[in-house]
Amino acid sequence: MGILNVTPDSFSDGGCWLDPGRAVEHGLALAARGADMVDVGGESTRPGARRVPVEEELARVLPVVRGLARQGVLVSIDTMRARVAEAAVDAGARIVNDVSGGRADEAMAKTAARAGVPFVVMHWRGQSQGMDDLAGYGDVVAEVVAEVGRQMDAVVSAGVDPEQVVLDPGLGFAKGRSDDWALLAALDAWAVLDRPLLVGPSRKRFLGELLADPATGEPRPARERDDATSAAAVLAAAQGAWAVRVHEVRAAADAVRVEAAVRAHRMTA
Numbered sequence: 190m191g192i193l194n195v196t197p198d199s200f201s202d203g204g205c206w207l208d209p210g211r212a213v214e215h216g217l218a219l220a221a222r223g224a225d226m227v228d229v230g231g232e233s234t235r236p237g238a239r240r241v242p243v244e245e246e247l248a249r250v251l252p253v254v255r256g257l258a259r260q261g262v263l264v265s266i267d268t269m270r271a272r273v274a275e276a277a278v279d280a281g282a283r284i285v286n287d288v289s290g291g292r293a294d295e296a297m298a299k300t301a302a303r304a305g306v307p308f309v310v311m312h313w314r315g316q317s318q319g320m321d322d323l324a325g326y327g328d329v330v331a332e333v334v335a336e337v338g339r340q341m342d343a344v345v346s347a348g349v350d351p352e353q354v355v356l357d358p359g360l361g362f363a364k365g366r367s368d369d370w371a372l373l374a375a376l377d378a379w380a381v382l383d384r385p386l387l388v389g390p391s392r393k394r395f396l397g398e399l400l401a402d403p404a405t406g407e408p409r410p411a412r413e414r415d416d417a418t419s420a421a422a423v424l425a426a427a428q429g430a431w432a433v434r435v436h437e438v439r440a441a442a443d444a445v446r447v448e449a450a451v452r453a454h455r456m457t458a
């Protein structure tokens with residue numbers, strides 16, 4: 190899943206694709222470089238981000254969703270708003286990716302149900318302003334899986350077809366320093382929910398901290414975390430992830446193809 194943030198303030202690529210024409214070009218480039226789908230988002234979800242008015246979010250994403258869908262790209266809409274999801278599906282989006290898993294907008298689950306498209310339910314504990322202090326787990330893997338399981342039950346009871354649900358551990362969302370690593374190291378724990386898993390490690394803080402400058406302790410800059418992202422992508426693929434959400438598609442797509450080749454060889458050996 191290639192990331193296409195049409196925002197001025199996303200943490201690693203904010204402002205690059207605000208022009209719809211450039212955004213569509215970049216989405217096509219992501220598809221050409223190996224993305225099976227392109228995730229279009231019009232509202233940054235980085236910690237501390239302020240909400241964007243719905244009209245502004247619509248204005249940012251709809252021309253891009255339309256332009257990409259028209260060219261045959263499988264488009265996912267990254268939004269917490271039912272109204273944006275509905276308009277994006279009308280414009281050709283075929284997946285609804287809601288980082289709040291239907292919790293930020295009570296109309297979202299019914300909208301996703303009506304749209305009849307795959308619905309990503311990500312682990313989320315609250316809006317970006319206070320997200321970091323919503324961390325705090327005893328057993329992060331067990332608790333996150335349980336919380337997402339409950340959220341999946343909630344959207345299914347609102348009418349979403351369980352077969353359409355995709356789950357996501359929400360790396361970087363209400364997670365402390367070691368939580369992201371614990372989750373990435375134990376994706377097999379999600380098998381209990383028996384749903385495809387989307388994982389989003391790309392350029393995130395836990396990678397930056399791992400790669401911090403030994404002299405200064407400064408985290409590696411976000412744009413210099415793509416190699417680590419590709420490594421995380423392989424580890425997710427090796428644990429059976431359905432998809433990995435990344436900025437630098439070519440590197441990650443090539444890396445997971447290596448993993449698939451090794452896995453295929455093992456099966457035939």
Ligand SMILES: Nc1nc2ncc(COP(=O)(O)O)nc2c(=O)[nH]1
Nearest residue numbers: 199200234286309311357359360389
């Ligand atoms: N399903 C899903 N969607 C997401 N959307 C935005 C971000 C934040 O990263 P960005 O600002 O680089 O898009 N991360 C996720 C994620 O981990 N999973």
